[in-house]
Amino acid sequence: MTKSIITVGIVGGAGYTAGELLRLLLHHPQATIGAVVSTTQAGLPVHSVHDDLLGDTDLTFASALRGDEDVVFLCLGHGNSREWLLKTDLPARTKIIDLSNDFRLAADRQAGGREFVYGLPELNRAAIRAADSVANPGCFASAIQLALLPLAEAGLLREAVHVSAITGSTGAGRGLAETTGYTWRTGNISTYKTFTHQHLGEIGETLVGLQPDFGQPIRFIPYRGNFTRGIFASVYTTCELSVLEVQNLYSDYYRDAPFTLVSEKEIHLKQVVNTNKCLLHVAKHDDQVLITSTLDNLLKGASGQAVQNMNLMFGLEETMGLGIKASYF
Template identity: 60%
Template sequence: MKNIKVGIIGGAGYTAGELIRLLINHPEVHLDFVYSTSNAGNPISKVHQDLVGSLDIKFTDTVNPDVEVLFLCLGHGNSIKFLEANPFSKRTKIIDLGNDFRLENDKKSMGMEFVYGLPELQRETIKRAHQIANPGCFATAIQLALLPLANLGLLDKDVHVNAVTGATGAGTSLTATSHFPWRDNNFSYYKPFTHQHLGEIYQSVRQLQNDFTSEILFMPNRGNFSRGIFATVYTHFEGSIEEATSIYQTFYKTAKFTSVSEDVLHLKQVVNTNKCLLHLHKHNNKLLITSIIDNLLKGASGQALQNMNLMFGFEETTGLNLKANYF
């Protein structure tokens, strides 16, 4: 018998679609409702067509306030508005996939206190949490590249980041840069040095290295592929590649989904998985860290489910043993 009832708010987007796919295959979960005002009454499989034959429930515009877990898949800035208008049971655990509660100044609201949900940084705190602020996708990839160095106080110079995300990172709403003719065979940057995920990256780095005063210079890019993030990060490091490898392997020795690879990485290794793979390269006094994730899974819905597993005492990998779309 499945033990916990789960609700999803904002069910029509990419992250919700991935979350539904994961939840209906989780052995401990009953998907109670998927809320979408624009699709109420429509079969979920009409929107998320990969679920044809797997799911026969419909979107709803009402909620069950007594579900054990509520996932918020709303546009950034909308989660707090929804919670203010729709109270839930005190026992309902909330996992927000937006950015409303990620920063220290925003984590306390309406008598709740959100915990930043990066398991590699806060596993034990997540286990005790009642509300989770799921990290951003770029933030996840970049933090996992930097935290082992921050943990030892080794970030003593500026950090340079160049990262490319797939088209799903822009969401389902059509924009000028998400049209197929524009995106295909094309490449561009956006929000140079000012991306909204920088706040949470600085916050986590300073949680481990509180004297970090250098800059994180982040250049986000749009790639002409559907999903995934490929981030290259480099900064000053005087040690050897062997020392760097030892630092990273030690930091992630208990991590369920983050691993250090000896080989140069490519994106197909992680697409459709909850993995983060890291590769290290030393050049003179610079350490280059490559970090790759699936933006919709480890960067969103997969990590949200990983957090749910921790909150309920399930094995952390439950429902997340996924094979990459390698071929």
């Protein structure tokens, strides 16, 4: 059922993902923002933290939700969303979209009397429309899964999958650490969590769900980049199809996906930064199919996808409030 105006609450309102949600929802034609909850910033203007919103809103941070929210976005640190849900008396009618990793794996999807649906629209659009609780995918997980869904659905993943992907500093969150500081990042690059990244679990579950006999390793090397936002992933594996057959497979799979687009030309990061798009490019090198995938880690990899899920959950046009321009120059 379509609701005319959706009252939104945001919990964990001081972080990067909350800031992106505010920027999107302040201009969403069917949403109004109720409470922006932050226990550390309660009583202060929202623009005192998200200072680009000066002049856009007079909201102040709250210490608690109002209680009349139609949907609550949880922008808490990993491990905190489940704890918040279990100790909060949230009305059953209130929908939840969680941006942490607390409910992404199948074994973790039940909590507080709720059943979370994995919120990758290109995979679970129908289930998201019917859901009252959604677990938003991880940023790397979104880019890598979108690169692999057509192959998995066709049962074509027969060998190990190799992934090399780089992300900007905002992927590490707002908290200060040596590897997020300007002096460390500038002119620098490094790997981290090689072959052990936390998003591998949700990627593996999705691929097995589409191709039950998939049992090959996903060898993932993540990189920290010396830029602020965006993910660029190179994904390759053995495939017997011709390049034309693979291109047609991808074009058919994403024919009705408004934000995931298959490019005939090679792609680059500036095409997607500040948008909710994921761009894909497919090529063949000998027996290897190479899929490059790029998206904005804070939008299609987080807050933009969360708004996309909200639109689906409330029967709105999927693209509503997400027609934003790439920061190309």
